[in-house]
Amino acid sequence: MRWTDDEPPEAPTREGAATAARHRRLRTAVLTAIGATVLVVLAVVAGRPEGTEDRTAAPTSAPPTTPSATASTPAPRPHPAHEAELRRVAAGLPALSLSSPASWDQWLPEGKPYPGADLADDLSTCPVLSARLETVVGQDMSYWTGTLPGGPYGCTWVETPLSGQDNDYDYVVSVGFLADGTSVEDVRRYREGPGQGTHPCPSVDLPAVAPGALLARCTGPGTTAYTLAVPDTRLDGGLWFLIASSKDATAVRPADVLPVLVDGVSAAFA
Numbered sequence: 001m002r003w004t005d006d007e008p009p010e011a012p013t014r015e016g017a018a019t020a021a022r023h024r025r026l027r028t029a030v031l032t033a034i035g036a037t038v039l040v041v042l043a044v045v046a047g048r049p050e051g052t053e054d055r056t057a058a059p060t061s062a063p064p065t066t067p068s069a070t071a072s073t074p075a076p077r078p079h080p081a082h083e084a085e086l087r088r089v090a091a092g093l094p095a096l097s098l099s100s101p102a103s104w105d106q107w108l109p110e111g112k113p114y115p116g117a118d119l120a121d122d123l124s125t126c127p128v129l130s131a132r133l134e135t136v137v138g139q140d141m142s143y144w145t146g147t148l149p150g151g152p153y154g155c156t157w158v159e160t161p162l163s164g165q166d167n168d169y170d171y172v173v174s175v176g177f178l179a180d181g182t183s184v185e186d187v188r189r190y191r192e193g194p195g196q197g198t199h200p201c202p203s204v205d206l207p208a209v210a211p212g213a214l215l216a217r218c219t220g221p222g223t224t225a226y227t228l229a230v231p232d233t234r235l236d237g238g239l240w241f242l243i244a245s246s247k248d249a250t251a252v253r254p255a256d257v258l259p260v261l262v263d264g265v266s267a268a269f270a
Contacts (some may be wrong), residue, residue, distance in 0.1 A: 001250055002221070004160070006115075010041060017203055019253035023166075027119065029068070032257070035176055038248045039046075041143070044138065045238075055179075056168070066236075068212070071162070072189070076232040080147040082202060082219070083202045085255055085270060086203075086204055086215065086217045087204065088201050088257060089215065089217075089226065089255045089256070089259075090204045090209075090215050091229070092259060093206065093209050093210070093215070093258075093262060094262065094263075094266070095208060095209055095210065096135075096209050096210045096213070096230055096262065096266055096270075097210065097233050097266075097270055098210070098230050098232060098233060098234065098240050098265065098266065098270065099233045099234040099269055099270065100149065100177060100179075100232050100234055100235050100238050100240075100269065100270045101125075101269075102234070104125070104149045104177070105235070107149055108149060108177075108179045108180075109179050109180040109181070109234075110180070111149050111150035111151070111178070111180075112125060112147050112148065112149055112150055114146065114150060114218050115245075116147060121147075122146070123143060123147075123155075124145040124147075125147055125148040125174060125193040126143065126146070126147065126155035126175070127150070127153075127155065127231075127265055127267075127268035128141075128225060128268070129141075129157055129173070129175075129261070129264045130142060130143065130157060132260050132261075132263065132264045133157055133171075133173055133257070133260060133261070134262075135260070136252060136253065136256060136257055136260040137159065137171055137250075137252045137257065138251070139159050139160075140159065140160040141144045141157050141158065141159055141160065141171070141173075142157060142158065142159075142160045142162060143155065143156070143157055143158045143221040144157055144158045144162060144169075144172075145218075146174070146189055148174060148175065148176070149178070150177070150178075150180065150242050151174075151175075151176020151178045152176040152178065152182075152227070152241040152243065153174045153176055153241075153243065154174060154175050154176035154177060154241070155174065155175050156172060156174040156175075157171075157172075157174070158171060158172055158173075159171050162209065162250070164209045166182040168228065168247075169247075169249075170246055170247050170250045171173055171243045171244070171245070171246045171250065171252075171257065172243075173243070173244050173245070173257060173261055174241070174243040175241070175242055175265055176234070176240070176243070176244075177236050177238065177240055177241070178239050178241070179232075179235055179238040181198075181252050182239070183239065184212050184214045184229050184231065184239065185215070186204070186218055187214050187227060187229040188203055188214060189214055190216050190218055190227070191218075192219045193240070199219060201219075202216070202217050203216040203217070205227075208230065209228075209230070210230050210233075211230040211231065213229065213230045213231070214225070214228075214229045215228050215229075216229075222248050222249070223245060223246070223247055223248065224245065224246060224248055224253070224254050225243060225244065225245035225254060226243065226244045226245075226254045226255060226257075226258045227241060227242070227243050227259065228240075228241070228242040228243075228262065230242070239270075242258070242262060242265055243260050
């Protein structure tokens with residue numbers, strides 16, 4: 001099963017209605033596929049005002065703290081190869097100027113209600129990215145869940161076929177937008193590893209990409225995610241999240257997916 005973001009489905013037939021209902025159940029149980037990495041990325045938004053269904057359904061945890069038992073010892077450093085890859089990816093990113101549509105202000109700061117009236121409603125604020133992502137990962141990709149503004153995981157794409165069972169995907173690619181007080185400094189505090197994480201995710205400031213931009217590379221059990229945080233150029237306090245995540249066994253790494261995601265989002269919201 002696939003939902004293309006290029007052509008939202010028409011009014012469902014009797015059979016299509018059942019399929020659509022199954023997909024809506026799938027969308028309300030999202031983000032389990034990202035595993036521990038979701039906990040890392042979403043940790044910083046715990047305590048935000050509840051409002052939309054996708055945020056309350058997504059796993060969250062309290063903001064990470066350094067265990068007192070390790071307060072006297074230096075935190076372990078990320079692997080040098082990971083930091084080198086982060087610097088390489090950062091150096092290859094273009095300058096960005098992302099501007100949120102003024103029409104989004106009606107839903108801020110809480111975010112657009114999700115699920116919306118129907119799938120077409122959810123897709124109406126998402127960029128069209130499936131074809132671009134297919135080119136880089138080498139397999140069919142489909143819109144999976146979410147809407148904008150919302151996040152940090154807003155509109156999200158995965159490979160097909162979509163599954164309503166374990167939702168276990170190799171690739172999870174997302175575009176989010178928040179204007180609720182979440183800042184780049186919150187992203188800088190992301191931690192990686194099991195549970196609350198053992199050390200900060202390596203990150204790098206990107207003044208050449210955009211004023212205040214930051215790129216973080218986080219790992220969880222068997223998963224790697226790149227998160228690019230970019231302040232909005234129109235709305236003070238608006239923050240974009242461009243996230244490319246994949247299992248570590250995938251042939252195409254998130255470091256290679258992120259530039260394609262950046263290109264697509266820039267084309268839609270420059």
